[in-house]
Amino acid sequence: MKELLNIKFLEEFKNNEKFKVIDNLSMRSYEDLMNGGIQSLLRYEDRNSMAFSIESRVPFLDYRITEYVFTLPLNQRIKNGWTKYILRNSMKNILPEKIRKRRSKIGFAAPDERWLKENKNKILEIFKSESFKKRKYFNQELIINKFNELCDVGQYDSDILIFWRIINLEMWMRVFVDKDENIYRPL
Incomplete structure (x- = not known):
């Protein structure tokens, strides 16, 4: 990624106090932010929301919040095994305790089960095909x-x-190996 950036831009900001890494947690957070999977996750989030005409937001990635969090002392980010410590404390008496103190992450799962049930016969048709x-x-x-x-x-x-991976591989093979013209019909 660095090679895509303007050298003058890099020189100007590389010594900026705001971006100095002072500890392992900050270093890891910075690496995750700049080089981790966030870009991929944002791309998926954007494509999924657009596919269903949903205008989604990611407010915790606002640059001001990100910069602020990097200035916080470690004990405001992680304390006694609790991540997002300052956020959890700020939500006291706002969120139910069960949610505020939840440690597991819950995302938006795709309705895979429903898709399989609704398309069972078509999927079996793919698995039973000569090409497969x-x-x-x-x-x-x-x-x-x-x-x-x-x-x-x-x-x-x-x-x-x-x-799903097997189905996608078969569909990919039909398009790019078999050059199947009829592949562009929905399941």
């Missing part, structure tokens, strides 16, 4: 059996992602 069989990447019979088992039992766990 000829790939020789997977055991076609086992894939079909496991997929049916997953749908019949209805316990959609991490296996669900494996099936």
